[in-house]
Amino acid sequence: EDQVTQSPEALRLQEGESSSLNCSYTVSGLRGLFWYRQDPGKGPEFLFTLYSAGEEKEKERLKATLTKKESFLHITAPKPEDSATYLCAVQARLGNQFYFGTGTSLTVIP
Amino acid sequence: DSGVTQTPKHLITATGQRVTLRCSPRSGDLSVYWYQQSLDQGLQFLIQYYNGEERAKGNILERFSAQQFPDLHSELNLSSLELGDSALYFCASSVEGRYGQPQHFGDGTRLSIL
Numbered sequence: 001e002d003q004v005t006q007s008p009e010a011l012r013l014q015e016g017e018s019s020s021l022n023c024s025y026t027v028s029g030l031r032g033l034f035w036y037r038q039d040p041g042k043g044p045e046f047l048f049t050l051y052s053a054g055e056e057k058e059k060e061r062l063k064a065t066l067t068k069k070e071s072f073l074h075i076t077a078p079k080p081e082d083s084a085t086y087l088c089a090v091q092a093r094l095g096n097q098f099y100f101g102t103g104t105s106l107t108v109i110p
Numbered sequence: 111d112s113g114v115t116q117t118p119k120h121l122i123t124a125t126g127q128r129v130t131l132r133c134s135p136r137s138g139d140l141s142v143y144w145y146q147q148s149l150d151q152g153l154q155f156l157i158q159y160y161n162g163e164e165r166a167k168g169n170i171l172e173r174f175s176a177q178q179f180p181d182l183h184s185e186l187n188l189s190s191l192e193l194g195d196s197a198l199y200f201c202a203s204s205v206e207g208r209y210g211q212p213q214h215f216g217d218g219t220r221l222s223i224l
Contacts, residue, residue, distance in 0.1 A: 032210030043112065043200050043215030044153070051210055087153065091209060096166040098143070100153035 002027045002092050006101035013078055013108050021073040021086055021104045029093030033071050035064050036087040038103065044087055047073075078108045113137065114216035116201050122222045128189040131219045135182055135203030141165065142184040143204075143213055144176055148197040159184060160206070188221070196223045 005024045013019055025033065032051050036044035048057045050066040057064050061082065063074040073086055085103040092099065113136035123129055135142050144156040155168035159178035170176075173191075178184045188195060198220050202213035 034212065036215075041217070043114070043202070043217045045112070046212040046214060049210055049212055089153070095168075096158070096209065097168050098155040098166075100145075100155070102152035 002090070002094070002097070002099050004088055004090055004099045004101040006086075006088050006104050008104060009102070010105045011107070013075075013106070015079060015108055015110050016077045018074070018076045018078070020075070021088075021106070023071040023073070023088030023101055024069060025071070025088075025090045025099075026069075027090050027092045027099070031091040031093055031096065033066055034089040034091070035062075035071070035073055036089065038085045038087055047086075075106070078106075080108045080110050082106065083108045112214040112216060114201060114203050114214055116199075116216035116219050118219060119217070120220050120222070122224060123191060124224050125191055125193060127191050128187065129191065129221065131186040131188070131199050131201075131221075133184045133186070133201030133203075133216060135184070135201075136214055139203035139205055139214070140182065141204045141206060141211070142178055142182070143202040144170075144184070144186050145200040145202065146197045147200060147218070153200070156186070191223050193223050196221055 035047040038044045048064040053068045087103045089100040115134040141160045143158045146154045156170040158166040176186045198218045200218045202215040204211035
């Protein structure tokens, strides 16, 4: 069964305290793995797409990496404005369906 | 602002009723996706259209249907509504229907069934 599991469910960091969010997936052939950020009352905002194991992408304080079973979103020296829920999603080859994890709620304390 | 417009923002109705949610994709985007987000299940993929044609289908109930019109806007129709259909419904769009395309989401329609 195709599925995506994210951990931890919630994470509180001090400003400047780096950490990583995990996304584990099982899928019948991966077309792409996506990271999104979602603020309260808003739709998810696209961050990254990763297509194959070993791929890495960076944007400001965020870096996403991909292996054959999981992806990590590394947050370096986070700021309070990085507080949000981070969602991971995969697109499966079978049926081209999309599966989202339930997200990691990140709070960065000044 | 993602450029994806969803209307209405809020909708309150009763069990057994039928509603229509509307989505206008970003200018130039040909593909539209619909999702349901509830507190206990997260984002659930419902259906994807590309240039008017159904491209992929997820966990969409038979009581739900969607279509994409020639001007590329899309509508999600929900009928025989049940209490469990209360959720946030998101629309997203992408440039093409190619695999792995990033999706840009609207801010959703919050549906409340009384």
